[in-house]
Amino acid sequence: MKWNLLKNIFKPFAAWMMLTLWVNNNAQAQGPGGREKLESAKIAHITERLALTPETAQKFWPIYNQLSEKERALRRKEVEMRRTLDASELTDAEAETKLDQYFDLKEEQLALEKESVQQYQDVLSPKQVLQLYKAEADFHRMVLQKFGERRRGGPPNR
Template sequence: MKILTNIVVLLLLSAPLFAQDDDIQQEQDPQVKQKIQAARVAYITDQLGLTPGEAEKFWPVYREFSEKRQQLLKQYRQAKRNPDPSKSTEQNDKDLVEMGLKVKQQEVDLEKEYSDKLLKVISAQKLRSLPDAEKRFRQMILDQIQRRQGMQERREKMRDRQQQRLQQRNN
């Protein structure tokens, strides 16, 4: 299983950079999204120690939960981006605070509902480990992005230095 995880992570390393912003994510290459999703599935399956039978039952339920959670968060982000022009800034901010609290409550309700469903498929210990596995995967992706950005910056600096040297030689 660790070999599979390593292979998927290597596939992920070869994928182009992707951004967290939803607008940009929707424009990215579908193959990149698929690679990231496959890496996520492999990583979480490995981290939770899911058996093939558990994984087969777990992932459809968990995908459904994730999609519903993303829909909730998307509604809130859209409200943040598009304040009501007929209201004052203060009123829009108050509305956003209220909406944020409602979304959090809906998210908790959703987690309760799906934790019951997931407990029928996996043990409580594995379910308890799920948020940590997700956090580690997200952190791994963020670390990867930072490394790639750092490498890109170093390449650009090297190109700039080479161009400066060429210009100095030509002068």
């Protein structure tokens, strides 16, 4: 039972993590300024999608950046946890402990997401918070599509 639950949790996270790592590697591979260009494009995309005023943007972006860094740190912790894990060498008791640690980390991530929503709502409307999550997902999808086109040598034939 726990394995199926764990597998269902890992699949979306693994896909998202692969996307993040791939985007980061490709941004760095673009040469100097690649990551900055990507970050600037993300800021512009989110600012536009949320229709942020200059005053709201000035309040929003420091909160967003701080929370994003905390989120990245938790994701790195999870990746490290999985990278160093060799389940074949664990006893059942050790495996149980690792599962407990994994779910503790997931609870930390959920708590951070709840904290993020509360902090965002100090600056944004609830509707804008929902739009933020959609804008982030759309941006990641768009970046993946662009990098895919670049790898294939052009846009897909439609």
